[in-house]
Amino acid sequence: MRGSTLYRRMVAVSIRAQMQYRASFLLLSLGQAGVTVIEFFGIWALFDRFGRLPDWTLAEVAVFYGVVNVAFSFSDAVSRGFDLFGQDVRQGDFDRVLVRPRSSLLQVAGSRFAIHRIGRLIQGAVVLAVGLSQVESQMGPVEGLLLVFAIAGGAALFLGLVVLQATLAFWSTETLELMNTMTYGGVQTAQYPIAIYREAFRRFFTFVVPLACVAYFPVVAVLGRPDPLGSPFWFQCVAPLAGFAFLFASFGVWQIGVRHYTSTGS
Amino acid sequence: MAQIQVEGLTKTFQIAKRRAGMLGALAGVVRREHRELVALDAITFEIGQGELIGYVGPNGAGKSTTIKILSGILVPDAGHCEVLGFVPWRERRRYVAAIGVVFGQRTQLWWDLPVVESFDLLRSIYHVDDASYRRTLDEMVSLLDLEPLLDTPVRQLSLGQRMRCDLAASLLHEPSLLFLDEPTIGLDAPSKLAVRDFVKRLNRDRGVTVILTTHDMDDIETLCERVMVIGDGRILQDGSLADLRERVSPERRLIVDLEDPEVTLDAPGARVISREGPRWELAFDPRVVSPAQLITQVASRHAVRDLFVENPPIEEVITEIYDHGGLAS
Amino acid sequence: MTAAALSGYRALLSARYRMVLQYRAAAAAGIATQFFWGVIMIMVMEAFFAVGVAPPMSFAATVSYIWLGQALLALQPWNHDRELEAMVQKGHVAYELLRPLDLYTLWFVRAVAWRTAGASLRAIPIVLVAGLLLPVMGGERWALGPPAGAEAALGFAVALLGTIALGGAITTLVHVSLLWTISGEGLARVMPSLVIFFSGMVVPIPFFPDWIQPLFAWLPFRGLADVPFRLYTGHIPPSEALPTLALVAAWALALVALGRWLMARGARRLVVHGG
Numbered sequence: 069m070r071g072s073t074l075y076r077r078m079v080a081v082s083i084r085a086q087m088q089y090r091a092s093f094l095l096l097s098l099g100q101a102g103v104t105v106i107e108f109f110g111i112w113a114l115f116d117r118f119g120r121l122p123d124w125t126l127a128e129v130a131v132f133y134g135v136v137n138v139a140f141s142f143s144d145a146v147s148r149g150f151d152l153f154g155q156d157v158r159q160g161d162f163d164r165v166l167v168r169p170r171s172s173l174l175q176v177a178g179s180r181f182a183i184h185r186i187g188r189l190i191q192g193a194v195v196l197a198v199g200l201s202q203v204e205s206q207m208g209p210v211e212g213l214l215l216v217f218a219i220a221g222g223a224a225l226f227l228g229l230v231v232l233q234a235t236l237a238f239w240s241t242e243t244l245e246l247m248n249t250m251t252y253g254g255v256q257t258a259q260y261p262i263a264i265y266r267e268a269f270r271r272f273f274t275f276v277v278p279l280a281c282v283a284y285f286p287v288v289a290v291l292g293r294p295d296p297l298g299s300p301f302w303f304q305c306v307a308p309l310a311g312f313a314f315l316f317a318s319f320g321v322w323q324i325g326v327r328h329y330t331s332t333g334s
Numbered sequence: 335m336a337q338i339q340v341e342g343l344t345k346t347f348q349i350a351k352r353r354a355g356m357l358g359a360l361a362g363v364v365r366r367e368h369r370e371l372v373a374l375d376a377i378t379f380e381i382g383q384g385e386l387i388g389y390v391g392p393n394g395a396g397k398s399t400t401i402k403i404l405s406g407i408l409v410p411d412a413g414h415c416e417v418l419g420f421v422p423w424r425e426r427r428r429y430v431a432a433i434g435v436v437f438g439q440r441t442q443l444w445w446d447l448p449v450v451e452s453f454d455l456l457r458s459i460y461h462v463d464d465a466s467y468r469r470t471l472d473e474m475v476s477l478l479d480l481e482p483l484l485d486t487p488v489r490q491l492s493l494g495q496r497m498r499c500d501l502a503a504s505l506l507h508e509p510s511l512l513f514l515d516e517p518t519i520g521l522d523a524p525s526k527l528a529v530r531d532f533v534k535r536l537n538r539d540r541g542v543t544v545i546l547t548t549h550d551m552d553d554i555e556t557l558c559e560r561v562m563v564i565g566d567g568r569i570l571q572d573g574s575l576a577d578l579r580e581r582v583s584p585e586r587r588l589i590v591d592l593e594d595p596e597v598t599l600d601a602p603g604a605r606v607i608s609r610e611g612p613r614w615e616l617a618f619d620p621r622v623v624s625p626a627q628l629i630t631q632v633a634s635r636h637a638v639r640d641l642f643v644e645n646p647p648i649e650e651v652i653t654e655i656y657d658h659g660g661l662a663s
Numbered sequence: 664m665t666a667a668a669l670s671g672y673r674a675l676l677s678a679r680y681r682m683v684l685q686y687r688a689a690a691a692a693g694i695a696t697q698f699f700w701g702v703i704m705i706m707v708m709e710a711f712f713a714v715g716v717a718p719p720m721s722f723a724a725t726v727s728y729i730w731l732g733q734a735l736l737a738l739q740p741w742n743h744d745r746e747l748e749a750m751v752q753k754g755h756v757a758y759e760l761l762r763p764l765d766l767y768t769l770w771f772v773r774a775v776a777w778r779t780a781g782a783s784l785r786a787i788p789i790v791l792v793a794g795l796l797l798p799v800m801g802g803e804r805w806a807l808g809p810p811a812g813a814e815a816a817l818g819f820a821v822a823l824l825g826t827i828a829l830g831g832a833i834t835t836l837v838h839v840s841l842l843w844t845i846s847g848e849g850l851a852r853v854m855p856s857l858v859i860f861f862s863g864m865v866v867p868i869p870f871f872p873d874w875i876q877p878l879f880a881w882l883p884f885r886g887l888a889d890v891p892f893r894l895y896t897g898h899i900p901p902s903e904a905l906p907t908l909a910l911v912a913a914w915a916l917a918l919v920a921l922g923r924w925l926m927a928r929g930a931r932r933l934v935v936h937g938g
Contacts, residue, residue, distance in 0.1 A: 073458075074458050074459065077455060077458055078455065081444060081447060081451060081455055084447065084451075085444065085445075085446035085447055086446075088446055088487070095852060095853065096852055098853070099852035099853040099856065100852075102853060102856050102857075103855070103856035106856050106857075106860040106865070107856075107860075107865065109860075110860065110865040110866040113866055113870060113871045113872060114707075114711050114866060114870060116872050117711070117716070117718075117719070117870050117871075117872070118711040118712075118714045118716045118718075119714060119716055120714060121710050121711060121714065122710065122713050122714055159440070160437075160440060161440065163402065163407050163437070164437070164440065164442055166405075166406060166407045166426065166430070167405050167406065167407065167430045167433070167435045168430060168459055168460075169427045169428065169430050169431035169459070169460060169461075170427070170459055171427075175459075240688050240689075253696055253699060253700050253703070256700070256703065257703050260707055260710075264706060264707065264710040265703070265706045266706060269702075269703070269706070330407060330408055330409045330423060330426075331408075331409045332347070332348070
């Protein structure tokens with residue numbers, strides 16, 4: 069059985085297991101949707117108070133917000149196993165992964181699938197759709213493809229971040245909850261156009277954690293408006309590749325982590 | 335050829351020192367001290383196809399480090415090790431497809447799923463084809479009496495039931511080598527018996543090599559022809575149970591119940607270990623005085639209600655080995 | 664609070680300190696990310712202020728509000744104690760019922776010790792960097808300012824006690840609710856967003872539309888951040904402190920009472936179902 073098939077089976081199994089706690093699933097989904105609705109209400113409140121950002125309208129920000137949150141909800145659903153990985157390592161459950169003849173990444177990813185992230189997905193998609201309907205640019209097939217590409221790249225980037233965080237568990241027994249602030253912080257940051265931040269931050273989010281490449285640049289291209297930062301159109305279109313590059317780099321770091329684990333048995 | 339060959343296996347861990355008290359904790363923020371712990375100190379042994387080995391030792395002696403290295407989870411610092419023709423940690427993924435591992439303390443089943451779904455998933459993970467999966471599963475179900483458990487979610491199983499399912503789960507891909515890490519820990523008596531019986535049959539009928547770690551000496555006594563004792567990272571003793579007894583202490587025990595609780599027992603050639611009312615426990619060396627001689631002498635001097643000869647409990651033998659740092663040559 | 668609770672608090676607090684201090688990398692990472700978050704929030708507000716609409720709160724006060732929020736994030740009941748959750752899930756909580764102590768008090772004290780240990784360790788470096796280092800490095804505009812005056816400082820200190828009590832009560836309420844939903848994720852999942860949003864941690868409350876202000880004013884969550892922060896900056900003048908603080912105190916008492924009531928029911932349930 070191929071890796072992807074096995075992954076699908078593990079996901080199906082995980083969903084079945086969660087469906088045994090239907091009430092909990094509903095609450096979780098609602099909670100998820102609640103968090104994101106409330107977050108967006110915060111953004112809306114600021115626009116209500118100030119009218120607009122110097123260079124950006126609420127509808128445009130809604131598109132950034134939607135892309136980032138949809139991307140994050142995908143990665144979050146897939147990456148639940150990595151999210152709780154620190155616990156697995158502390159309890160010795162990773163040993164079990166190592167005595168099975170499959171890739172450790174695949175097994176950890178397949179161990180849990182957070183189906184309730186659908187709450188964030190729906191809310192993000194709604195904001196995205198409403199935002200797109202309110203902006204001036206016309207949506208064509210190119211824009212549509214670019215959006216899908218941006219969301220995929222964003223999901224890859226967030227997944228990469230979570231894998232990196234999980235990898236830390238090989239070195240440190242500390243809780244990763246704090247490191248989660250990095251992903252959530254990233255979502256918060258990229259909900260606004262990166263152009264409003266100072267240069268040092270823009271650099272960080274372009275070259276270190278390439279959030280701008282999966283959200284800001286492609287969305288500017290979709291919006292069909294000039295970039296206050298002056299990036300060329302072709303760059304905006306290929307920028308989401310950075311998310312995939314980040315993910316592959318994180319896989320490499322993971323392998324180093326596994327090697328460390330097998331030599332120290334932390 | 336030996337199925338497992340281990341030579342000079344060595345493993346050292348770095349342990350962070352924790353200092354006591356508030357000041358210690360603060361100091362720990364700034365600088366942390368480490369000490370070295372030698373978990374395995376150049377151990378060497380061989381295990382042949384079809385053996386059933388008991389691997390015993392106190393906590394922290396190096397038992398689980400050995401098991402982890404042999405099952406590919408841990409890479410040793412030095413030494414060589416070949417199992418089923420693999421170097422476990424070097425070709426881990428190919429190697430582990432050929433072995434089975436049961437960690438007594440942790441289940442490998444999916445907590446919220448019916449048992450059979452866990453089995454099904456494991457079949458996918460191990461690439462087991464339909465026909466052999468069906469055959470093995472049927473066998474396991476009948477040997478371990480799993481039929482009534484298959485549709486129960488794992489979280490609802492008792493510890494004993496779960497261990498039976500875990501044993502089956504570790505064998506679905508028909509490994510020729512099985513590691514059992516404390517499989518009877520926490521089980522009730524009937525479950526222990528069921529597990530032992532199963533392991534015995536597995537080893538005898540299918541020739542599966544079994545390496546068993548345990549703290550329960552009854553496991554060793556009923557199952558293992560060969561026992562390896564580890565302490566402080568070294569193999570202290572490796573041989574049959576009888577050998578083990580012989581080398582530690584050839585003494586045997588005679589337990590006598592006298593009719594009259596007031597009488598003092600007189601038994602030349604034996605040493606009194608304990609007395610509880612009319613019951614006396616004697617130790618004797620069969621090379622000096624044979625059991626028959628001793629019994630005759632006791633019976634001729636006293637009115638005896640009951641009497642029997644036994645081996646010193648295996649716990650005592652093992653403790654003896656730990657205390658004296660081993661007798662292995 | 665009884666003497667037993669106080670000495671319990673001291674013991675739990677020092678245990679928490681020792682635990683947190685062991686996790687130095689987590690602490691450092693936490694401080695760094697919170698500092699980072701503070702800066703991001705300030706930049707967002709700065710961008711909005713650049714539009715030129717008259718703001719409901721000065722930029723300096725907004726910046727202080729944001730920094731205080733980051734410094735005292737650990738006081739916010741935005742998460743629950745995983746250890747306690749595990750204890751409930753594994754049924755070990757039955758042992759807690761055997762202790763000769765009122766379980767609610769024990770859990771409340773445990774929650775307060777957890778929050779205050781984390782917050783005090785976290786607050787010091789953030790206040791130092793945002794309040795002292797930033798101005799020295801020429802970032803006065805983004806720096807945490809001093810309290811608006813002696814009275815403001817006093818009001819802030821008193822309000823902080825209210826924050827601790829409220830935070831402890833809400834945390835304990837979530838913990839008690841874990842006795843029902845075994846997966847422990849119901850209230851525990853909904854609460855964080857309520858807390859973070861309605862306390863003013865996402866967007867300072869004065870920036871919300873005027874029509875929704877009464878809702879914020881009457882909910883308990885405001886006492887977690889908005890009340891102490893605005894007393895600090897003088898946005899709520901000291902003369903108006905008393906009624907606001909009284910409402911916070913009333914909410915804290917009400918939530919403690921609710922928690923106690925739920926705990927009593929939960930404990931009974933636990934006895935009946937055997938954990």
